[in-house]
Amino acid sequence: MAAVDSFQNGVLQCEIEPNGFDFSNCTRNCALARMGAAPPRLNSTGTTIVAVTYKDGVVMGADSRATAGNIIADKHCEKVHYITDSIYACGAGTAADLDQVTKMLSSSLRLLELNTGRKARVITALRIAKQHLFNYMGYIGAYLLIGGVDPTGPYLYDVSANGVTMARPFAAQGSGSYAAITVLEKDFKIGMTEEEASNLVQVALHAGMHGDNASGNSLNLVVITPEKTIFRGPIVPDFCNKPEPIESDYKFKTGSTTVLKKKEIKFDIVESMDMH
Amino acid sequence: MSIMSYTGGTVLAMAGDDCVCIASDLRLGEQMNTVAVDQKKVHKMSDKVYVGLCGFHSDAKTVLDKIMFRKNLYELRENRSIKPKVLATIISNLAYQHRFGSFFTEPLVAGLDPVSHKPYICAMDTIGNICTPEDFVAIGTGAEYLLGVSESFWRKGMNSEELFEATAQSMLSALERDAASGWGAVVYTITKNNVNIRTIKARMD
Amino acid sequence: MDMMGEDMRKAIPALGFYPQQEISTGTTLIAMEYDGGVVIGTDSRTSAGSFISSRTTNKITPITDNLSVLRSGSAADTQAIADIVKYYIETYSLLENEPVTVYRSSQIFRQFLYQYRDSLSASVIIAGWDSKLGGQLYAIPIGGFTTRQRSTASGSGSTYVLGYLDKAWRPNLTKDECIEIVKTAVGLAVFRDGSSGGVCRIGVINEQGTTLTLYRPDKPGFPTVTLPEAHNTYATHVKNQ
Numbered sequence: 190m191a192a193v194d195s196f197q198n199g200v201l202q203c204e205i206e207p208n209g210f211d212f213s214n215c216t217r218n219c220a221l222a223r224m225g226a227a228p229p230r231l232n233s234t235g236t237t238i239v240a241v242t243y244k245d246g247v248v249m250g251a252d253s254r255a256t257a258g259n260i261i262a263d264k265h266c267e268k269v270h271y272i273t274d275s276i277y278a279c280g281a282g283t284a285a286d287l288d289q290v291t292k293m294l295s296s297s298l299r300l301l302e303l304n305t306g307r308k309a310r311v312i313t314a315l316r317i318a319k320q321h322l323f324n325y326m327g328y329i330g331a332y333l334l335i336g337g338v339d340p341t342g343p344y345l346y347d348v349s350a351n352g353v354t355m356a357r358p359f360a361a362q363g364s365g366s367y368a369a370i371t372v373l374e375k376d377f378k379i380g381m382t383e384e385e386a387s388n389l390v391q392v393a394l395h396a397g398m399h400g401d402n403a404s405g406n407s408l409n410l411v412v413i414t415p416e417k418t419i420f421r422g423p424i425v426p427d428f429c430n431k432p433e434p435i436e437s438d439y440k441f442k443t444g445s446t447t448v449l450k451k452k453e454i455k456f457d458i459v460e461s462m463d464m465h
Numbered sequence: 466m467s468i469m470s471y472t473g474g475t476v477l478a479m480a481g482d483d484c485v486c487i488a489s490d491l492r493l494g495e496q497m498n499t500v501a502v503d504q505k506k507v508h509k510m511s512d513k514v515y516v517g518l519c520g521f522h523s524d525a526k527t528v529l530d531k532i533m534f535r536k537n538l539y540e541l542r543e544n545r546s547i548k549p550k551v552l553a554t555i556i557s558n559l560a561y562q563h564r565f566g567s568f569f570t571e572p573l574v575a576g577l578d579p580v581s582h583k584p585y586i587c588a589m590d591t592i593g594n595i596c597t598p599e600d601f602v603a604i605g606t607g608a609e610y611l612l613g614v615s616e617s618f619w620r621k622g623m624n625s626e627e628l629f630e631a632t633a634q635s636m637l638s639a640l641e642r643d644a645a646s647g648w649g650a651v652v653y654t655i656t657k658n659n660v661n662i663r664t665i666k667a668r669m670d
Numbered sequence: 671m672d673m674m675g676e677d678m679r680k681a682i683p684a685l686g687f688y689p690q691q692e693i694s695t696g697t698t699l700i701a702m703e704y705d706g707g708v709v710i711g712t713d714s715r716t717s718a719g720s721f722i723s724s725r726t727t728n729k730i731t732p733i734t735d736n737l738s739v740l741r742s743g744s745a746a747d748t749q750a751i752a753d754i755v756k757y758y759i760e761t762y763s764l765l766e767n768e769p770v771t772v773y774r775s776s777q778i779f780r781q782f783l784y785q786y787r788d789s790l791s792a793s794v795i796i797a798g799w800d801s802k803l804g805g806q807l808y809a810i811p812i813g814g815f816t817t818r819q820r821s822t823a824s825g826s827g828s829t830y831v832l833g834y835l836d837k838a839w840r841p842n843l844t845k846d847e848c849i850e851i852v853k854t855a856v857g858l859a860v861f862r863d864g865s866s867g868g869v870c871r872i873g874v875i876n877e878q879g880t881t882l883t884l885y886r887p888d889k890p891g892f893p894t895v896t897l898p899e900a901h902n903t904y905a906t907h908v909k910n911q
Contacts, residue, residue: 201534203562204531204534204535204538205538207558207559207562209562210562210563210564210565211562211563211566212565212566213563213566214563214566214567214568215565215566216566217566218566218567221468226466226467226468227466227467227468228467229467229468229469229520229567229569229571229590229591230469230590231590231591231592231594232590232594232596255594255596257590260608260609260612262588262590262596263596263598264598265598266596283592283594284590284594285557285560285561285564285590285592285593285594286564286592288557288593288594288595289561289593328565329564437617439617439618439620439631440620440627441618441627441630441631441634442630443626443627443630445630445633445634446629446630446633446634446637446665446666447665447666448663448664448665448666449649449663449664449665449666450663450664451661451662451663451664452661452662452663453659453660453661453662454512454659454660454661454662455658455659456512456657456658456659
């Protein structure tokens, strides 16, 4: 028993209770990199994300393309991440980092809400994100637009991977941001209506999806008001539709493929005692 | 040369109507030199949940052990059989734990929910970004060819036999052009009532 | 993972690390003491390489009612330092039940900027007022060397206006005279420096607290420069219109 305990405390501890990053492969990977081996391609959300504040809320939107090099790794990935019921974050950068950072944000804010019995504020989300990202000196490649409504009003913040934050009336991030920001700079007005704001976000996203090869496929929108949060999407703009062939039949008849060996695992559970 | 294509190998998963297919080639190589011709890249996690691991074979083995460990620990702690989505999250967290020094392997999960029999397929990059499309996912050296051909072969609402044919034919097409994969393929068709494991005829060069 | 200083800004493909060009505030910061307080002035441009990532940045970060810090260098570093020092100063003033002096605040800044001088690229000006010494300015360039100044400028735009400031400063300036000098200096720097631009933010810190004013280039009050007319470059046979 004692042997097992010391074993657990040693090698298996990080498997049983994962805590933080594991750097055990770093030496090997750096050595391989030095030997000239190309690193694996990571999925990145080469992205257009756009957010706009209006009279009493925030509209945020994103395209839905994830790329790995020139391959479209995911045509309908979700880049508008849930943080709390009234706070959302759009992400650009390394896809895995964005997933994990937003997951961390939503869990810590949920805990905060349960502990305090109040709704979390947008500035709190911003602080947690910024301090986390600054700690990792930009190595966590997450570029976020955090937006939401709390009892003190609507807010929109821009967070960079290295920990820079800025409060903004409107913002765009990602590889398609250059196209999107031109639309925002031209048409943004203070005190827009919800409809004007969500139209502006859509037009800006269209610009990004048009002009940037790493953005496209479809778009998702979230409109956050003091009363409710409305999620809209996926919306496929006309120019993103695949031209369907007039006639296409790749239906294979059963038995087209020659099977050399066959094994079947049958399930014949009549009644399950499992607790599901 | 990238470590990801050092040993070669390809896995494809497709989702159908209450069924999923997961196929892998059988080659294990050292760059252009073939070492083994019976190396499945698909592993059984539970009755209706399978994972595919492509990329560097040593890392795939290590990661498989780690996945098994965490999956067994989960089933012991929770006293219930694992759902494919839960397994995917476990693998994603494992991969992300090694964010700064990753394993050179891309995991793929395919299976049916043990209760609702809803199909689930997903693929990840080396640091655990989950992609869950409704149609098909591919990983490994032949992924690029597979994605193209599957785009045509996949249709909505295929039954298990149609799905098997589509998966097998996609795989055969990809093996035609991927030198790092080959030497036959094996296709697992997972349905509510059974799992069919079929070794299909392919070119052996 | 032995990376310090400049190395850590480089791309590390094995880690999937491709840093964006660092967001830094290629800046103009001007500050000047007058009788009874200090006047501070900044531009508002933040750039990432050649892209202007913000044209309305506020580089004057208030720490207390009578203390502000002007930030230049890496935006991430200066924001983080300002946050942590603000936390320290608030804690001290609560524990001791009296405001922290400007000198002591500057020393808290110095402590962090000196201790982490190898990994930070941050240069700040601390401007404030306290009942002991009145209006004060402390300049802390990269490295952490702290000096009290009567008139100071920093950031990329400062090189264009140091001469002007030397000429303009004199003892016993009034508040309005001081504002005019600082505003002109910001205008001159913004005119010549490509990394400075946007709006002009002017702050006055004295016994009453801090007042911030904003001057937009499209509204009256923005400092302008009138240049001598350029020589035309038409060929001699072309009629000059």
